[in-house]
Amino acid sequence: MGKTATNISIVLGLITVAFAGYYIFIQKGSGDLVVETDAETMQNMLNNTQVFVERREKLSQIKMNTALFDDERFMKLNKFTTPIQERPQGRQNPFYEPDVSSSGSY
Numbered sequence: 001m002g003k004t005a006t007n008i009s010i011v012l013g014l015i016t017v018a019f020a021g022y023y024i025f026i027q028k029g030s031g032d033l034v035v036e037t038d039a040e041t042m043q044n045m046l047n048n049t050q051v052f053v054e055r056r057e058k059l060s061q062i063k064m065n066t067a068l069f070d071d072e073r074f075m076k077l078n079k080f081t082t083p084i085q086e087r088p089q090g091r092q093n094p095f096y097e098p099d100v101s102s103s104g105s106y
Helices: 003-029 039-060
Strands: none
Touching: none
């Protein structure tokens, strides 16, 4: 790359960084949250909150019976999985041309 292209790349990079900084600086001040609520919206929010609280109370009253997990039949279940054997991954030198006639795998 020539000297002119390098200089143009540097200048464009600096302009991009300056623009991004300016944009972030301007956006920081306009991030204020303006909430306009009228009586109907507020009542709707309160109703939704009341429904949430009622459902939470119903869920908190649920008691789970975990005796199943302590049952002898459950404890004697066997695993029928085959352990995964560790295999080498990749090559020692990924840039070295492999000899196709020696192993046949990469």
